[in-house]
Amino acid sequence: MSHIHLSRVNRGWVIRCHDHVTPAEFADTITTIRAAGGGNVRWFVCEPTNDERACAAHHGLQADAPLLHMRCALPLNTTHQLPAGFVTRPFRAGVDNQAWLAVNARAFAAHPEQGNWTNDVLIERLAEPWFDPQGFLIHETDGHMTGFCWTQMHDHSAEHDHADAHDDLATHDHHGSAPVGEIYVVGVDPSHHGKGLGRALTIAGFAYLAARGLQHGMLYVAGNNTAAITLYESLGMTVAHSDDVFIGTIS
Numbered sequence: 001m002s003h004i005h006l007s008r009v010n011r012g013w014v015i016r017c018h019d020h021v022t023p024a025e026f027a028d029t030i031t032t033i034r035a036a037g038g039g040n041v042r043w044f045v046c047e048p049t050n051d052e053r054a055c056a057a058h059h060g061l062q063a064d065a066p067l068l069h070m071r072c073a074l075p076l077n078t079t080h081q082l083p084a085g086f087v088t089r090p091f092r093a094g095v096d097n098q099a100w101l102a103v104n105a106r107a108f109a110a111h112p113e114q115g116n117w118t119n120d121v122l123i124e125r126l127a128e129p130w131f132d133p134q135g136f137l138i139h140e141t142d143g144h145m146t147g148f149c150w151t152q153m154h155d156h157s158a159e160h161d162h163a164d165a166h167d168d169l170a171t172h173d174h175h176g177s178a179p180v181g182e183i184y185v186v187g188v189d190p191s192h193h194g195k196g197l198g199r200a201l202t203i204a205g206f207a208y209l210a211a212r213g214l215q216h217g218m219l220y221v222a223g224n225n226t227a228a229i230t231l232y233e234s235l236g237m238t239v240a241h242s243d244d245v246f247i248g249t250i251s
């Protein structure tokens with residue numbers, strides 16, 4: 001079952017396959033998860049077969065919103081400019097953790113896999129070799145963090161130790177050997193939604209990546225996240241790929 005890639009993400013599991021899987025292969029993977037203590041599972045499948053859908057159901061996994069992989073050329077079209085006076089600053093590890101966790105939890109209250117990050121998970125991410133505080137943009141309003149845009153650069157010429165599903169997925173974003181700039185996560189405190197902060201932060205994130213010479217931008221977004229998808233499309237992003245997602249708990 002070498003084409004099944006099982007990884008731990010935060011406290012759960014992510015299953016990805018480089019080809020379609022048989023019921024026996026999938027059952028082996030579930031057995032492995034169960035033997036390691038079980039937990040929440042997300043299975044990303046490109047164009048699942050009827051057998052794969054049946055496998056998911058057999059093991060108690062339900063269909064979730066698909067995961068869209070969106071792309072754009074960098075820099076963004078020059079019509080997408082930052083509003084006058086909009087500023088960000090780099091994330092300060094150890095200083096900003098609690099404020100960021102609070103904004104992240106509020107912004108992603110409807111998306112527990114992102115909204116329930118703990119300080120331990122954040123510290124792990126901040127220690128990743130790819131982490132660049134300059135590319136983790138923080139916006140403040142009256143001295144309080146109200147939004148953020150965390151970018152990540154993927155250099156395909158280097159080997160990565162894939163820390164999470166995003167890393168794993170992004171290495172399948174082929175532009176030859178060209179490095180790709182990802183908006184890893186962007187969020188705005190709900191009390192400040194609809195004021196243009198999300199647009200400004202996304203523009204700022206892609207501008208940061210473009211300033212580092214990257215010509216390809218990308219991100220992943222849940223297919224039911226209308227606000228985010230509308231924003232990204234308005235910036236010229238298009239859907240390059242979609243994976244079906246099955247989720248559940250293995251115990």
Ligand SMILES: CC(C)(COP(=O)(O)OP(=O)(O)OC[C@H]1O[C@@H](n2cnc3c(N)ncnc32)[C@H](O)[C@@H]1OP(=O)(O)O)[C@@H](O)C(=O)NCCC(=O)NCCS
Nearest residue numbers: 107186187188193194195196197198199221227228230231
């Ligand atoms: C997506 C998000 C960052 C947008 O932030 P925001 O500050 O509210 O957005 P803006 O005010 O800058 O709006 C930018 C555009 O987004 C779109 N948009 C925002 N809210 C929308 C909504 N409720 N429905 C549809 N489109 C919406 C519009 O295209 C809007 O442009 P317009 O104002 O010219 O119509 C914010 O909703 C958020 O933090 N969501 C939770 C976290 C999240 O889902 N992040 C993205 C994960 S990939």
